[in-house]
Structure formats: C-alpha cells, structure tokens
Amino acid sequence: MTLTKKLGAEFIGTFWLVLGGCGSAVLAAGFPDVGIGLLGVSLAFGLTVLTMAYAIGHISGCHLNPAVSIGLWSGGRFSATELAPYIAAQVTGGIVGAAILYVIASGQVGFDVSAGFASNGYAEHSPGGYSLVSALVTEVVMTFMFLIIILGVTDKRAPQGFAPIAIGLGLTLIHLISIPITNTSVNPARSTGVALFQGDWAVSQLWLFWLAPIVGAILAGLVYKWFEEKEKTI
Numbered sequence: 001m002t003l004t005k006k007l008g009a010e011f012i013g014t015f016w017l018v019l020g021g022c023g024s025a026v027l028a029a030g031f032p033d034v035g036i037g038l039l040g041v042s043l044a045f046g047l048t049v050l051t052m053a054y055a056i057g058h059i060s061g062c063h064l065n066p067a068v069s070i071g072l073w074s075g076g077r078f079s080a081t082e083l084a085p086y087i088a089a090q091v092t093g094g095i096v097g098a099a100i101l102y103v104i105a106s107g108q109v110g111f112d113v114s115a116g117f118a119s120n121g122y123a124e125h126s127p128g129g130y131s132l133v134s135a136l137v138t139e140v141v142m143t144f145m146f147l148i149i150i151l152g153v154t155d156k157r158a159p160q161g162f163a164p165i166a167i168g169l170g171l172t173l174i175h176l177i178s179i180p181i182t183n184t185s186v187n188p189a190r191s192t193g194v195a196l197f198q199g200d201w202a203v204s205q206l207w208l209f210w211l212a213p214i215v216g217a218i219l220a221g222l223v224y225k226w227f228e229e230k231e232k233t234i
Helices: 003-028 037-060 066-074 080-105 132-153 163-182 188-198 208-228
Strands: none
Touching: 003 037, 003 080, 003 188, 037 163, 066 080, 066 132, 066 188, 066 208, 080 188, 132 163, 132 208, 188 208
16 A cells, blocks of 8 residues: 555544544534533544544554554554654644534534634643643553553454454543543644644643653553563573
8 A cells, every 4th residue: 555545544534533523522512402422522532433443444554643653653563654644644634624623613603612622621721620730641541541452452463353443442431531631632633633723722732732642652552562572481
C-alpha cells in the first residue's frame, strides 16, 4: 500500500472520529428529553474507532491518533519515516471534521462555540472542575492503557479478528472514566480540531492534550516491547 493511500485513510478515519465523537457531544448529548448523555458520547467515540478499524485497518492500520502512531513506533511496530506524515494527516482530518461539525452546529439558533465545542480542558474548564494535575495524570494513564490494549490485541499471539471490537470498547471505557475530568482526549488530533474552533481557553490548554497522551503512549510502547522480549532459556 502506498504512503499516499495510507495517509488518505488516516485523514478520513480521523475526520470520522472527530465528526462522530465530538459531534455526538455537541449535537446530541444535551438534546432535550432524548439526549444521549455521557454513556452515548462514550459509545460514539468507541463506535467511530470500531467502524474505521474494520473499514481502513487493512489500509493504514487505523491509527487515527498521533499518540497511537507514536506508541506503535515506541513499541517497535511502526516506522519512524512515516510518523510525521501520519500525524499531519490525522491532525488535518481532525480539523476538517471539526470544521464540518462547526458548520452543522452553527445552524442552530443560539449556538455558542465559546461554550466549549467538545473541547478538552482542566481546572475551570474541566467538566467536573478537576485540577491540572488530575487532568495530566488521567490523560497519561488513559492513553497508556489505550496503547496497551492496542498493542496487546494486535499482537500476533492474540486471537485474530477481534482487535477492532476490543479497541472500540476500550476507548468507550476510557471515555466513561474520564469525560468528567478532561472531556477525554487521549488523542491530540481530536483535541486540536475542536480547540481551533473554540479558539480561546481550549487553545491555551491544548499543550496538555499533546504532552500527556504522547508520554502515556511512549511508556506503553516501551512496556509492551518488554512483554514481547523473548526470555532467555538456560
């Protein structure tokens, strides 16, 4: 598969993740009487990854996330030469997904992008009022576990054919845990897309939602590489 086709798949997949996941939060979470709430938003993010894993996993590996690409590289599963292009495609897809979401959402009377636009935040911009330290620890640990799941279920020794389900459900669980803390990032491309349209506090806090997922992903890659090392026999 050519790099151009891989990047196209990553663009489309990340576009779908932001439009589907963040779109569920912006358009449907608080809808009167029939809003999907925290559970629905969590499922929406998991479903975007699940559907794309089956749709484009055989093309690009369906990373959809700079932290995933970096974690796979850290774990020895991804080439360093493709790292920057993948991240560029993912961030671009996330921005375009956020742009389409903005066009749709702004068509509603009373829409106010400054209210948050599904952006990630800490302190006064945390949904539950959690501190910077809480947000930092949460994003590092949740990304670490997300990469452990991904690396584990895509291991050649793991049962075949079920990886997308485990990864999608893993992301759902991560959202169920951490939406109240940071609105859940674990994905710098997802955070960047909506932050650029929120344009205020979300941009100023965006650094954390790049730093923490990358740290968590690198640690997970190193840990799983240790699991894969063959033990010496006497």
